[in-house]
Every structure is written in C-alpha cells, then in structure tokens.
Amino acid sequence: MPSALVTLDMLPSIEVELKNAVDSSNIPALADFHNMMAYHMGWEGEGAGPGATGKRIRPLLVLLTCAAAGGQWQHALPASAAVELLHNFSLIHDDIEDNSPLRRGRSTVWVKWGIPQAINTGDAMLTLAHLTILRLADHINPIIALEAVRILQQTCLELTKGQYLDISYENRSDLALDDYWPMISGKTGALISACTHLGALTAQADRVIQAAYRMFGYNLGLAFQTLDDLLGIWGNAANTGKSAQSDLVSGKKSLPVLYGLGQNKAFAQRWREGPILPGEVESVARLLEQEGARDYTQETAACLTDKALGALEVARPTGPAGDELYTLANQLLKRQV
Amino acid sequence: MPSALVTLDMLPSIEVELKNAVDSSNIPALADFHNMMAYHMGWEGEGAGPGATGKRIRPLLVLLTCAAAGGQWQHALPASAAVELLHNFSLIHDDIEDNSPLRRGRSTVWVKWGIPQAINTGDAMLTLAHLTILRLADHINPIIALEAVRILQQTCLELTKGQYLDISYENRSDLALDDYWPMISGKTGALISACTHLGALTAQADRVIQAAYRMFGYNLGLAFQTLDDLLGIWGNAANTGKSAQSDLVSGKKSLPVLYGLGQNKAFAQRWREGPILPGEVESVARLLEQEGARDYTQETAACLTDKALGALEVARPTGPAGDELYTLANQLLKRQV
Numbered sequence: 001m002p003s004a005l006v007t008l009d010m011l012p013s014i015e016v017e018l019k020n021a022v023d024s025s026n027i028p029a030l031a032d033f034h035n036m037m038a039y040h041m042g043w044e045g046e047g048a049g050p051g052a053t054g055k056r057i058r059p060l061l062v063l064l065t066c067a068a069a070g071g072q073w074q075h076a077l078p079a080s081a082a083v084e085l086l087h088n089f090s091l092i093h094d095d096i097e098d099n100s101p102l103r104r105g106r107s108t109v110w111v112k113w114g115i116p117q118a119i120n121t122g123d124a125m126l127t128l129a130h131l132t133i134l135r136l137a138d139h140i141n142p143i144i145a146l147e148a149v150r151i152l153q154q155t156c157l158e159l160t161k162g163q164y165l166d167i168s169y170e171n172r173s174d175l176a177l178d179d180y181w182p183m184i185s186g187k188t189g190a191l192i193s194a195c196t197h198l199g200a201l202t203a204q205a206d207r208v209i210q211a212a213y214r215m216f217g218y219n220l221g222l223a224f225q226t227l228d229d230l231l232g233i234w235g236n237a238a239n240t241g242k243s244a245q246s247d248l249v250s251g252k253k254s255l256p257v258l259y260g261l262g263q264n265k266a267f268a269q270r271w272r273e274g275p276i277l278p279g280e281v282e283s284v285a286r287l288l289e290q291e292g293a294r295d296y297t298q299e300t301a302a303c304l305t306d307k308a309l310g311a312l313e314v315a316r317p318t319g320p321a322g323d324e325l326y327t328l329a330n331q332l333l334k335r336q337v
Numbered sequence: 338m339p340s341a342l343v344t345l346d347m348l349p350s351i352e353v354e355l356k357n358a359v360d361s362s363n364i365p366a367l368a369d370f371h372n373m374m375a376y377h378m379g380w381e382g383e384g385a386g387p388g389a390t391g392k393r394i395r396p397l398l399v400l401l402t403c404a405a406a407g408g409q410w411q412h413a414l415p416a417s418a419a420v421e422l423l424h425n426f427s428l429i430h431d432d433i434e435d436n437s438p439l440r441r442g443r444s445t446v447w448v449k450w451g452i453p454q455a456i457n458t459g460d461a462m463l464t465l466a467h468l469t470i471l472r473l474a475d476h477i478n479p480i481i482a483l484e485a486v487r488i489l490q491q492t493c494l495e496l497t498k499g500q501y502l503d504i505s506y507e508n509r510s511d512l513a514l515d516d517y518w519p520m521i522s523g524k525t526g527a528l529i530s531a532c533t534h535l536g537a538l539t540a541q542a543d544r545v546i547q548a549a550y551r552m553f554g555y556n557l558g559l560a561f562q563t564l565d566d567l568l569g570i571w572g573n574a575a576n577t578g579k580s581a582q583s584d585l586v587s588g589k590k591s592l593p594v595l596y597g598l599g600q601n602k603a604f605a606q607r608w609r610e611g612p613i614l615p616g617e618v619e620s621v622a623r624l625l626e627q628e629g630a631r632d633y634t635q636e637t638a639a640c641l642t643d644k645a646l647g648a649l650e651v652a653r654p655t656g657p658a659g660d661e662l663y664t665l666a667n668q669l670l671k672r673q674v
Contacts, residue, residue, distance in 0.1 A: 025494075025498065029502075029519060030498060030501065030502075032501075032505065033497075033498060033501040093456050093457070093460060096452070096453070096456060097452075097453035097456055097457065098453075115433070115434075115452070116433070116434035116435075116504045117501065117504055117505075119430055119433060119434055119456055119459075120430070120434065120497050120500045120501055120504065121497075121501075122456075122460075123430060123459075123460075123463070123493075123496075123497050123500075124494065124497040124498075124501075126460070126463065127490055127493045127494045127497060128494070130467060130486075130490045130493075131487070131490045131491065131494065134483065134486065134487055134490065137483055142479040142480050142483050143479050145483060146471065146474055146479050146482060146483060146486075149467075149471065149483075149486060150468070150471050153464055153467050153468045153471065154468065156460075156464045156467075157362075157461065157464045157465070157468065159460075160370075160457055160458075160460050160461040160464060161362065161367060161370060161461075163457045163460075164367065164369075164370040164454065164457055164458075164461075165366075165367075167453045167454055167457065168369065168454075182366060
C-alpha cells in the first residue's frame with residue numbers, strides 16, 4: 001500500500017477515538033459541557049469543519065511511529081487520541097492565559113463561554129486525555145500501559161513548566177538566548193517527543209529504538225518551532241503584506257528575538273523601549289537580520305533537522321508507515337521562508 | 338495502640354509525601370513555579386502554618402480506610418497525597434472561577450500571581466496528583482495501580498462536571514431541588530468516595546468491601562456538605578454576628594436555597610429579585626425556615642448520615658484505624674447547628 005494511504009486510513013480512526021472520548025459526557029444535563037469541548041475540537045458551532053480541527057499531526061505521529069516500529073497502529077489509538085486531547089487542553093488554557101480572542105479563525109472558548117467555564121472545560125479535556133490513554137490496557141499489558149500513562153503525565157508537567165516560563169518572561173527585561181530552550185522544550189519538544197515515544201512503546205520496540213524515536217520527536221518539535229519562529233518574522237505574511245501578523249508586533253519571545261536581545265545592540269534597545277508597531281515591522285526585522293538573528297535561527301533549524309532525521313535513521317522505521325514518517329518530517333521541516 | 342495515635346502517625350507521613358511531590362519541581366529556574374504551589378499548600382509565604390494547610394481529612398480517610406480494611410497504610414501514601422493534590426488543584430481553579438480573593442484567610446494564588454499563572458499552577462498540581470498516584474506501583478501490583486489511576490481520573494471528570502453545573506447555575510432562575518444532587522455529587526461526593534474506595538483498593542479488599550467503603554465515603558461527603566449548607570444559613574456566624582458570612586449573602590446554591598426555590602413561595606420571590614443584603618439575613622433565613630427548608634435539610638443530613646454509618650457497618654472496619662474511622666465520621670457529622 002502506498003505510504004500516503006496509511007495516513008488516510010488512520011485519520012478517520014483518530015477522529016472516532018477522539019469523539020468517543022468527548023461524547024462520553026454527552027447527556028442532556030451536561031449539554032453545554034459537551035458542546036464547549038466539541039466546539040473547541042472543531043466539530044460543532046460556527047466555523048466547524050476541517051479548517052477548525054487542525055491537522056491532527058500529533059496523533060498521526062503516534063500511529064505512524066507505532067506502525068513503523070512494527071506494532072499494530074490500531075492498538076495505539078488511545079495514546080494518539082490522548083496526545084491530541086492533551087494538546088487541545090493546553091490550547092484552551094493558553095488562549096485564556098494569552099488573552100487570545102481567536103484560534104484558527106474562530107472565537108476561543110473563553111470568549112464564547114467566559115473564563116470560568118473555559119478553565120473548567122480545559123480541566124475536563126485534560127482529564128479525558130488521561131482517561132483515554134488508560135484504554136491502552138484493553139490491548140496491551142498493564143506494565144506498558146502504566147508506562148504510557150507516566151509518559152503522558154510527565155509530558156503534561158513539562159508543558160506546565162514551559163508555560164510558566166513563557167508567562168513569567170512577560171515581565172522580564174533581561175532575557176537572552178539561554179532562556180529560549182527550557183521554555184520551548186516544555187511547550188513544544190515535550191509533547192512531540194511523547195508522540196513518537198508512545199508510538200514506539202505501544203509497538204513494544206526495544207528501549208534503544210524507543211529512545212531513538214523519542215529523540216526524533218524531540219528534535220522534530222524543536223526544529224519545527226524554530227522554523228515557525230523564523231517564518232513569524234521573515235515569512236511572507238509577517239514581513240510584507242500583513243505586518244500585523246508579525247511575531248514582532250505580538251511581542252512573542254521567539255528564538256530570533258531572544259538572540260537579538262542577547263546581542264544587546266540596536267534591536268535590543270528598540271525592543272526594551274516598548275511594543276513594535278505594525279509600521280516598523282520591516283525596519284526592525286532588517287535590524288534583527290543585520291545583527292545575525294536570521295542566520296542563527298536558520299542554522300539552528302538546519303542543525304535540529306539533521307538531528308531529527310539522524311535519530312530517525314537510528315530508529316530504522318519500516319514499511320509504508322516508515323516512508324510516511326519521513327514524508328511527514330520533511331513536510332514539516334522544509335517549509336520555505 | 339489507641340486509635341487517635343494512628344492518625345498522629347499518619348499526618349507527618351502525608352505531609353512528607355505531599356512535599357516530595359511538590360518539591361520535585363524545586364529548581365532555581367522554576368523557583369516561583371514551586372513557590373506558588375508551596376504557598377497554596379500552606380507551607381510558604383505569609384500566613385503559612387497549620388491554619389493554612391487545612392486538616393488533610395481526605396488523605397487521612399484514604400490511609401485509615403486502607404488500615405481498617407487490613408492493608409498497610411504506608412503503601413497507600415501515594416494515593417492519599419494524590420487526592421489531597423487533586424483537592425487543592427480544584428481549590429486553585431475554583432478560586433479563579435468564583436472570583437474569591439481569600440482562602441483560609443490568605444490571598445488566593447490568582448490574587449498574588451495573576452490569573453494566567455494561577456490557571457497554570459492548578460494544571461501543574463493536577464498533574465502532580467496523577468504522577469503521585471502512579472507511585473502506588475512501587476508496592477502494589479500494576480493492575481491494581483492502573484485501577485487506582487482510573488478511579489482518580491474518573492473522580493476528576495466528576496469534579497469538572499459538578500463545577501460546570503455550579504457555574505452554569507449562576508445564570509439560571511428556574512433552579513429547584515433536583516438540580517442540587519448532580520452538582521454536589523460531582524463537587525463533593527466524588528472525591529470523598531474516591532478516598533475510601535482508594536483506601537480499600539490499596540488494601541486489596543474484596544469487591545463487596547470496596548463497594549461498601551465507597552458508599553460510606555459517598556454518603557459521608559454528601560452528609561457533610563448538607564450539614565455545611567445548614568450551618569451556612571443557620572449556624573452561629575451566618576445567622577447572627579457575622580451576617581456577611583451567610584450563604585444567603587454570597588448567593589450560594591445550597592440545599593436549603595434550592596429547596597426554597599422549588600417551593601416557589603415568598604422566599605423564591607425574594608431570591609429572584611436580586612442579592613440578599615446583610616441586613617436582611619435574619620428575616621430571609623426565618624422565611625426559609627417557615628417554608629420548611631431547615632427541617633428538610635436537617636432530615637436529609639440525618640438520612641445521609643445513617644446511610645454513611647450503615648455502609649461503614651457493612652465494610653466491617655477493624656483495629657484502631659477502624660475505631661478512628663468511626664470517630665472521624667462522627668466528628669464530621671455531629672457538628673451542632
């Protein structure tokens with residue numbers, strides 16, 4: 001079977017698993033409790049549909065890794081749904097914490113239902129993530145299921161540590177490059193490495209192979225984030241037509257910005273004077289490029305990409321799922337600036 | 338050994354287990370992340386000390402039940418710390434959701450550190466609860482450990498359902514008695530029944546005994562809540578000297594209030610006209626009593642207390658821990674109005 005067909009086979013199963021988890025609370029007395037989660041997942045309410053669900057990259061990574069490591073991907077479905085629910089829990093709470101009114105072009109949960117219900121809905125989605133991964137024990141021995149639960153819990157703790165750093169950075173004027181990695185390891189690296197780790201674990205791959213897949217996911221996550229940071233300043237939308245979308249305007253503590261702050265030259269001086277305005281975006285981006293931030297970010301992304309693909313080589317993925325894992329990694333990492 | 342000594346033995350061990358869980362994040366880069374949790378737990382910051390920690394009733398119930406059901410309570414310590422961490426997660430988020438500035442006489446986490454950090458700290462504490470209960474597997478077979486994890490997760494889902502109802506009741510004018518039980522089963526019954534269930538499970542008691550302990554906890558929780566509701570309107574502080582402390586002023590959807598709303602007489606009419614003012618507390622409390630709410634609440638509490646103690650009889654608790662379980666239940670249930 002051609003590799004893309006593997007993915008086409010997996011996506012509907014992921015959606016069924018996710019709906020089973022969320023629909024477990026769908027009783028009349030709790031109608032809105034369910035609706036808030038179904039709305040956030042992109043299934044209900046205005047703007048529902050494929051554009052609102054996201055691409056389900058994380059659960060796909062779990063299933064492709066499981067299959068590529070010689071396992072039956074159907075057995076890993078509870079883990080794949082769990083990482084997607086965990087991801088969506090963090091989005092619901094991040095949107096409150098960042099005061100974001102929109103997510104994928106739709107009103108965020110807190111805007112529609114208020115902060116109290118949005119906090120509680122995030123809590124519920126986190127809990128569904130953990131309840132869902134327990135279903136691994138239906139097909140896999142309990143010691144491995146417990147190990148999977150532990151990986152998901154530890155990932156969640158790393159997420160909260162990364163988010164703590166991100167929020168705490170808002171009030172700090174002394175940030176530099178070293179502050180980037182602990183934040184982004186928690187916010188991005190932890191979850192993507194959990195995806196590939198859980199896939200290899202449910203395939204019952206040996207420890208060395210599990211570690212290689214985990215390394216692949218970790219570096220894939222960091223490389224992706226680094227490229228995203230690059231596009232957020234020098235991508236087409238950010239740098240030209242839609243300057244309001246630039247990470248420079250939103251004040252995001254991205255890799256180029258922290259590199260620039262660490263240089264402590266003209267960019268750092270301008271940054272500390274207050275928010276960058278849309279009209280300044282092109283000139284400030286040029287300044288940051290002159291100080292070396294663009295090259296540094298690009299080299300870092302290339303280095304992380306090499307590490308990710310190197311780890312994937314070590315893991316020796318097999319079959320059409322293995323091919324698709326390379327394809328997916330290349331798609332994620334070869335976005336052009 | 339006299340029964341009270343059992344409790345005295347357990348309390349320091351509970352505190353050590355809790356501190357181990359929270360201190361796992363105590364590194365310099367995450368100092369405030371740790372401090373927020375340690376502050377909320379009552380260990381650090383202004384007003385820290387026994388008055389700020391709470392009485393640790395829930396973890397004591399886990400350990401006493403384990404010992405009374407013939408188990409080694411030391412093996413249940415991870416479960417006891419987990420329920421206390423779960424309880425404290427819900428307090429941190431409830432305080433934001435209810436806009437409460439004070440908890441046990443101290444500023445709440447969101448007041449001291451802002452809503453974004455408080456949401457994230459609650460998430461971290463919830464995660465620590467789930468990571469902590471996994472440590473049961475150090476001493477207990479993995480199938481039982483998985484069952485304990487499942488009980489805690491399910492409890493957490495029930496908590497969020499109860500909290501959803503509580504928040505949604507704020508905007509409803511058609512509430513009646515039937516709306517009380519699903520809310521309070523989730524908010525109070527679920528966690529207390531999890532305590533006694535987890536105690537019996539870790540003691541590896543048979544299913545019938547586990548179910549009896551669970552029933553004991555469930556009815557104990559509901560009876561306690563019902564008595565708390567009674568005291569909130571007709572207790573000394575609420576009814577006389579400190580009328581601002583009355584549940585009538587805070588607008589709490591307590592059992593007497595929902596009973597009164599269901600009667601749809603003078604009390605219901607007054608309630609729907611807007612918030613009760615401190616100066617009206619005595620007269621409105623008298624109205625509610627005349628309409629039968631006080632008697633109804635008292636009878637309900639007595640009935641639930643009988644059910645709780647009846648279930649405890651069925652469970653046949655043994656030894657000094659068994660005696661202490663009766664003592665604790667009686668202390669909780671015999672508070673005078």
